Amino acid sequence: MKESVNKPILAVGPFHPLQEEMEYFQLTVDGEIVTDIDVRISYNHRGIERLSETLQYDQIPFLVSRICGICSASHPLAYINAVEEIAGITPPDRALYVRTIINELERIHSHLLWVGLGGHFIGYDTVFMWAWKYREPVLDLLEAITGNRNNYGNVKVGGCREDIPNELIPKILKELDLVEKKTDMLTKAILDDPVLHVRLKGVGTLSKEDAISYAVTGPTARGSGIAIDVRHDDPYAAYADLDWKVITQTEGDVFAKAVVRLLEIFESIKMVRQALKKLPDGPIAVEVKEIPPGEGFGRAEAPRGETFHYIRSDGGNRPVRHKVRAPSYVNVPSFKASCIGQHIADVTLTLAAVDPCYSCTERLAVVDGRKNVVHDYDALLRLSREKTARIKKEIGVPEIKLEDF
Amino acid sequence: MNQEELNNRLSEIKDKLINIEQTKDSRIFLLCEAENSFAVSKFLFEDLALRFMIATGIDSEDCFEILYHFSNDGTGCVVTVKAFIRDRENPSIESITPFIPAAEWIEREIYDILGIEIKNHPNMRRLILADDWPEGVYPLRKDFKR
Numbered sequence: 001m002k003e004s005v006n007k008p009i010l011a012v013g014p015f016h017p018l019q020e021e022m023e024y025f026q027l028t029v030d031g032e033i034v035t036d037i038d039v040r041i042s043y044n045h046r047g048i049e050r051l052s053e054t055l056q057y058d059q060i061p062f063l064v065s066r067i068c069g070i071c072s073a074s075h076p077l078a079y080i081n082a083v084e085e086i087a088g089i090t091p092p093d094r095a096l097y098v099r100t101i102i103n104e105l106e107r108i109h110s111h112l113l114w115v116g117l118g119g120h121f122i123g124y125d126t127v128f129m130w131a132w133k134y135r136e137p138v139l140d141l142l143e144a145i146t147g148n149r150n151n152y153g154n155v156k157v158g159g160c161r162e163d164i165p166n167e168l169i170p171k172i173l174k175e176l177d178l179v180e181k182k183t184d185m186l187t188k189a190i191l192d193d194p195v196l197h198v199r200l201k202g203v204g205t206l207s208k209e210d211a212i213s214y215a216v217t218g219p220t221a222r223g224s225g226i227a228i229d230v231r232h233d234d235p236y237a238a239y240a241d242l243d244w245k246v247i248t249q250t251e252g253d254v255f256a257k258a259v260v261r262l263l264e265i266f267e268s269i270k271m272v273r274q275a276l277k278k279l280p281d282g283p284i285a286v287e288v289k290e291i292p293p294g295e296g297f298g299r300a301e302a303p304r305g306e307t308f309h310y311i312r313s314d315g316g317n318r319p320v321r322h323k324v325r326a327p328s329y330v331n332v333p334s335f336k337a338s339c340i341g342q343h344i345a346d347v348t349l350t351l352a353a354v355d356p357c358y359s360c361t362e363r364l365a366v367v368d369g370r371k372n373v374v375h376d377y378d379a380l381l382r383l384s385r386e387k388t389a390r391i392k393k394e395i396g397v398p399e400i401k402l403e404d405f
Numbered sequence: 406m407n408q409e410e411l412n413n414r415l416s417e418i419k420d421k422l423i424n425i426e427q428t429k430d431s432r433i434f435l436l437c438e439a440e441n442s443f444a445v446s447k448f449l450f451e452d453l454a455l456r457f458m459i460a461t462g463i464d465s466e467d468c469f470e471i472l473y474h475f476s477n478d479g480t481g482c483v484v485t486v487k488a489f490i491r492d493r494e495n496p497s498i499e500s501i502t503p504f505i506p507a508a509e510w511i512e513r514e515i516y517d518i519l520g521i522e523i524k525n526h527p528n529m530r531r532l533i534l535a536d537d538w539p540e541g542v543y544p545l546r547k548d549f550k551r
C-alpha cells in the first residue's frame with residue numbers, strides 16, 4: 001500500500017540557473033525535506049577515452065586539456081605522468097618546477113572562482129564580485145607564462161613547451177603579494193561574518209565514514225577530516241621539494257569545505273613563491289623517442305581532487321587504452337550521503353560545495369581578422385563606462401560620485 | 406600502512422591470485438580470474454582500508470579485463486586488481502558496489518561501453534549512453550565501427 005503513494009519529485013536541472021553544466025538531480029521530497037536523490041549525468045558525453053585511442057601521444061595533451069577548462073593544467077599533467085612512467089622518462093628539473101608553478105596558479109584561480117560562486121549561490125554577490133576580481137590577475141599571469149588564460153597546452157611528454165622567462169619572475173611575485181593581501185582580506189571577511197556561519201555551518205554535512213565509502217577526493221575529502229592529497233602522498237612534478245601543509249577541517253559541512261579552499265590558496269601562493277625562488281636553470285625538455293609497451297598511472301591533484309589517468313601502450317604511437325577519472329566523478333555521487341535529510345533550500349548549495357567541474361573558456365576581446373586585438377581590457381572598460389554614462393544621461397539619472405559614499 | 410606491511414598483508418590472499426606483479430615500489434598488480442575479483446577487492450577495501458580510485462574496463466584481444474585501482478594514501482602506492490574475463494560471448498563479473506558505494510557509476514559505465522554484465526549491481530541502468538542507443542552495441546569494444 002505504501003509503495004503506491006506517489007511521492008513528490010523536484011527536478012534540479014538539466015538546465016538550472018545555479019548549475020552551469022548539464023546535470024540532472026531528481027529530488028524526492030517530503031515537505032521541505034529531501035528524502036532521496038537520483039543523479040543523471042552525461043548530457044554532454046564527448047567520448048574522449050575512445051577519441052584518445054585514435055591520437056598520437058603528442059596530440060593527447062591538447063585533447064585532455066579540453067576535458068575541463070578550469071582543470072586544463074592538471075589533466076594533461078596526470079596524462080604526462082602516466083606516459084613518463086611507462087617510458088621511464090625523467091624530465092629536466094626546470095620543467096618540473098614550471099609544471100608545479102602553473103598547476104598551483106591554476107589552483108589559486110579555481111578556488112577563488114569557487115569562493116565567488118559559493119557567495120553567488122547564497123545570494124551574497126559582494127563575495128562573488130570580489131573573488132572574481134581578485135582572480136583576474138592570476139589568469140593574466142597564466143596568460144603571460146603560457147599564452148592562454150585556460151587550456152595552457154604547456155606540458156609535453158619529456159618536459160614543457162614554454163619556459164617561464166626569468167624577467168617575468170618579479171612581476172609574478174608582485175602580483176602574488178597583491179593576490180595574497182586581497183585573499184587575506186576576503187578570507188577574514190568570510191570567516192568573521194556571523195551570517196555566513198549561520199548559513200553554511202551544519203549544511204550538507206558529509207561524515208568521515210561516508211567520505212571513505214564514497215571515496216571522495218580533494219577539498220571534499222579534506223573538509224571531512226581525511227588528509228589525502230596526491231601532491232603529498234605520491235609527489236609528482238616538484239612538490240616533494242617544497243614546504244607546505246595539507247589543510248584539513250573535521251566538520252564536513254559546506255563551511256568546512258569553504259575554509260579548506262580559502263586556506264589552500266595561501267599554501268599555493270607559498271608554493272609558487274618557493275618554486276620561483278628555487279627555479280633551477282637549464283633545459284625544459286628532453287628528447288623522447290618512442291613509448292615502449294607497458295601500462296602506467298598518472299595522478300595529479302586538481303583543484304577539485306585527484307585526477308587519475310591510466311595508459312596502456314603496445315609499443316605503437318597511440319595508446320591502446322586511456323582511462324580518465326576526473327575528481328567530480330567520485331565527488332558527485334556523495335550527494336546521496338550529504339543531501340538526504342536536508343532542506344530543499346540547502347540542496348543547491350550542497351551540490352555546489354563539491355565544486356562540480358564545468359568549462360569556463362570564454363573571454364571577451366574584439367579581434368580584427370587581419371590586425372591584432374583592437375580592443376583590449378582597458379579599452380573595453382572605457383567603452384563600457386562611456387556607454388553607462390551615456391545611458392544615465394539619456395534617462396536622466398542624477399550624477400553620483402564615488403566620494404558621496 | 407607502510408610498504409612492507411602492505412606487501413605482507415597482500416601475501417595473505419595469494420591463493421586467490423594468478424600472480425603478483427610489481428613494476429616499481431609504488432605500483433602493484435594483483436592478477437586474478439574474474440570469479441575471485443570480488444573477494445580480492447573486498448579484502449583490499451575492508452581489511453586493508455585502501456581507497457577505491459576507479460575501475461578500468463579493457464577489451465583485450467582474447468579476453469576482457471577489468472582493473473580495479475586502489476590507493477594506499479600513506480605511501481602513494483597504487484594497488485591494481487587485474488581481473489580477466491575469459492568468456493567473450495557472455496562476459497560477466499560480480500559487482501563490488503554492495504560494499505563500495507563509490508563503484509556504482511563506474512560499473513554502470515563499464516556495462517554501458519563494454520557490455521560486461523555486472524552481477525548483483527543494486528542500480529543497473531545506463532549511465533553515459535543516450536536512452537535511444539541501440540542494444541548490444543558497445544562503443545569501447547575493439548570491433549565497434551563508427
